[in-house]
Amino acid sequence: MSSSKFTLSRRKFLAATAAIPAIGLAPGLIRSARASGPVKLQFMYPVGVSGDINRIVSGMVADFNAQHPGIEVEAIYAGSYDNTEQKVITSLGINEPPSLWLPINSALQTFLGLDALEDITDLAKADDIYDDFLPGFLNTCISDDRLYGLPFQPSTPVLYYNKDAFKAAGINKAPDTWDELFEVAKAVTLRENGELKRWGLTIGGGWHDWMFECYCRQNELVPWQKDKVLFDRPEAVEALTFWKQMVDGGVMPPASTWQGSANDFLAGHTAMLYHSTGSLTNLRTSASFEVGVAFMPKNKTYGAAQGGGPLMIAKNQSDEKKEASWTFARWMTNTENQAKWSRATGYLAVRKSAWAAPEMQSYLAEVPAAKVALDQSQYAGAFLQVPGYHRVREHLKSALDRTLAGEIEAAAALTEANNNSNREIQRVMRRQQS
């Protein structure tokens, strides 16, 4: 103190150096001291159906926080499904994943490959999850008999049709088989002086690989397993050949886009449309004609692939946070909230008890179309849950597009897509193992 000069003795220096590790620990100490406060969780979710969903989700989260003083969930809107996946994987890359997120169910193997998911089988078995959730939805979160998520907002494709166009063509019911579909499509296609006025049928592009899996399932083929795809099977080739016949027959456009096809349907440029149940509310409220909703026609059987996503819980976090995450996931999928969520968004409620709830019953009476998707969902399974599914989807879509454009035969295209996809899957799995 006597001297203003900065003096540093060797002893002081050593003492200071020794203290550095202890100071380094200080944030840890502070964190554990704070643990008596609320547990903070981050929840990342996409918005796929309507901007209002953002408000609905943040409203639900606010309700949850109000009811659970020990837990504080931060709702983070993360763009589309793809954006959400990117954001989650980026956070996983720096070992700070959000506690929960809502990806598309196809991403299950992707996240399992990153060892990112908490196994919630035991928690679910101790609860009523296995009894009350619709099995078709729950299966989308199961890999090797273990459960890795709670389905939250499932959807499937359905067949939308323009009732006015049907009436004009003298048809009074939706097609029930592939053959009927082709016949009806021919009847409602409209040409004036050789110029096309209205297509018979459009399969929503961009997600037509999803529809294609439905066609495979209608042919009693699940076109993938956990570690490979089966696009070259005769059932799949037959499905694509059928598509090609409809294109050659002049009743279906060889290509379309996801939003464009919905717009075309609303503008009366196509009489039938394969699109997601998620579009139900939008199509119903935006159309200037009466919209019919039906099962996707069957071939050997009815079949559908599940879209939409489950709530997944991160493995790489403290037990305290895992417990709080489970409480939150459980609350978001409870009977009351699922009934509310389903009515507000058009997604399908995941619990049997939610469908039995009086408010849901009155909704079904008001919008009978919603029942179609529910009934169809008993024929539905998960969609393309393979590692590296993004690339696999691109391979399949390219095969479909090139076949419909007439560049290549269906069998050759699917074999090529099959080989490319399996090579990609092998590559991803090798990388994950090393």
Added chain:
Amino acid sequence: MDNAVNMVSATRALPLSSRVARWFSKSWKHFILTPLVLLWLSPMIWIVLTSLKTKVEVFDPDAGILPAVLNFGNYPATLSVAPFGTYLLNSVLVTGSILIAQLVTITLAAYAFARLEFPLKRLLFSLFLLQVMFPIYAIFLTNFVTLREFGLINTLPAMIVPFVASGYGTFMLRQAFRQVPSELSDAARLDGCGHLGILWHVYLPLVQPTLIAFGIISVVTHWNDYMWPLLVTNSDSVRTLPIGLGLLAKSDSGADWTRLMAGTTLVVSPLLLVFVIFQRRFIDSFMHTGVK
């Protein structure tokens, strides 16, 4: 002014046919430009008209181009989806900060590359150019890690810091500086200017058009940026306008066109307004950079 008056009186004296001919020879460009203007304006007009329609009207083939009733309800409905006011403020802060920071860094860097001699100059300049060629997506993760170490995730600076330097801007400005005759800077040096003085009094006034052109490119790029802000922010309080728009362009069910267009009108109008106000300067700047 005098000239104009003379011309008007001169025109009046002429017979009708030659007056028409003269008027035509003076303004024939309008005949070409008017359709082009309409072509350029049509998407804007369509956006505004769609934002005033009802959902059913948008795709009904029997409905006209004009909305049957002006339906302003889409605007409040859009604003209720997300806090667009906060987003607007954040967008202005982020874009403005990036622009100011970039102008400072690229001016200094470009001056060094254009007029100074130092070791490894060529190598360093090549590295700058390399930065232009890297797609931003390739360095997302590394940038993200860096920002996390700074503790900047989920803050406004997270959207600014990675963009304070610009390889493209440095290159553009260096080329502009090299066009300035070195006699001018020599003269300034004789008058006692240091490097900063030369830069301020000689170079910057002469390359103003390039600066403005770069400014426009930078502002438009960062005003519309979607992926990076989405990645590094979590709370509404620090997010920007394109994220709000993303809420309305939905992936599962086709876009919510009426509200999407109302949102688009809100997002582009500030930029459009700025452009209209500074129109003459902007056009001048592009003319000059174009001529060189």
